[in-house]
Amino acid sequence: MPEFIYKNKLYYNPVEFAMDRIGGTWKMPILWRLKEKVMRYGELKKDIPRITDKMLASQLKELEAEGFISRKVFAEVPPRVEYRITPRGKKAIRLVEQIRNYGLELMHEFGVKQEKKK
Amino acid sequence: MPEFIYKNKLYYNPVEFAMDRIGGTWKMPILWRLKEKVMRYGELKKDIPRITDKMLASQLKELEAEGFISRKVFAEVPPRVEYRITPRGKKAIRLVEQIRNYGLELMHEFGVKQEKKK
DNA sequence: CTGGATCCGATTTGATACTG
DNA sequence: CAGTATCAAATCGGATCCAG
Numbered sequence A, B: 001m002p003e004f005i006y007k008n009k010l011y012y013n014p015v016e017f018a019m020d021r022i023g024g025t026w027k028m029p030i031l032w033r034l035k036e037k038v039m040r041y042g043e044l045k046k047d048i049p050r051i052t053d054k055m056l057a058s059q060l061k062e063l064e065a066e067g068f069i070s071r072k073v074f075a076e077v078p079p080r081v082e083y084r085i086t087p088r089g090k091k092a093i094r095l096v097e098q099i100r101n102y103g104l105e106l107m108h109e110f111g112v113k114q115e116k117k118k
Numbered sequence C: 001c002t003g004g005a006t007c008c009g010a011t012t013t014g015a016t017a018c019t020g
Numbered sequence D: 001c002a003g004t005a006t007c008a009a010a011t012c013g014g015a016t017c018c019a020g
Helices: A014-022 A027-033 A041-047 A053-065 A087-109 B014-022 B027-034 B041-047 B053-065 B087-109
Strands: A004-006 A009-011 A069-074 A080-085 B004-006 B009-011 B069-074 B080-085
Touching: A009 A014, A014 A027, A014 A087, A014 B087, A027 A041, A027 A053, A027 A087, A041 A053, A041 A080, A053 A069, A080 A087, A087 B014, A087 B087, B009 B014, B014 B027, B014 B087, B027 B041, B027 B053, B027 B069, B027 B080, B027 B087, B041 B053, B041 B080, B053 B069, B080 B087
Parallel strands: none
Antiparallel strands: A004 A009, A069 A080, B004 B009, B069 B080
16 A cells, blocks of 8 residues: 655545645646636636636646646736646646546436536 | 536536546545455455545445445345445546556656555 | 444635735 | 635544444
8 A cells, every 4th residue: 555745745545646736626627728728817717617716816826836837927017917737737637638538428327417508 | 618416516527526426535545446356344444544434434335326336235143245346436447547647647756755565 | 343423623615805 | 907815614534432
């Protein structure tokens, strides 16, 4: 049984480590949107339903701190901040795609229907 | 933006749906161990470090309720209960492997070393 | 042996208001 | 526009005790 410490937290396995980096309710949705677009804070906010400023800001900060996205601030008024995916983030996206495909498969098995975008 | 309800819970995307079925701290470790072995409750308990009875029992119940594992009770004294993976669980294992491989990759990038099993 | 029941603290997320 | 600060709610998981 592998077991290890990272940043003062005990992990039992690599899956847990990965999910701690890019798991949670909002990180994958954020990465997903930055897949092939550079986006501003406000664009992300509008594009991700129900996310609050608190969650968006904190998750962006964590993703940046661990190198999945980068942040560019423009010295303008009004302020402009752009977020873009990094190479590490691109690798993460490949996993997101796999989980997503699996999720779609499961939803089909469970008879879950998705709503259309309005 | 897909958005849907399953069992009275609102989901934002397929990833979230998948992780709600097989995510959390203990479900993947359990599935992983049943990958190619039938195991008893007590064996799982011994093999998964630090898991409590509460978590093991509840996670087994949820995995069974959603068809990832099956449970066989023997009418013996003392009681014997065996858990085995189902076809649906086997598909899940393929995803676990992908997440695990990604986690190992990330750990390498982050310079995390795993301890050897004692 | 295989759990269920209860209590409780820690963590995560949400709501709301406010600011450079 | 792009966030912070504060407080509250919900969820998760651990500890402990009990039972068929």
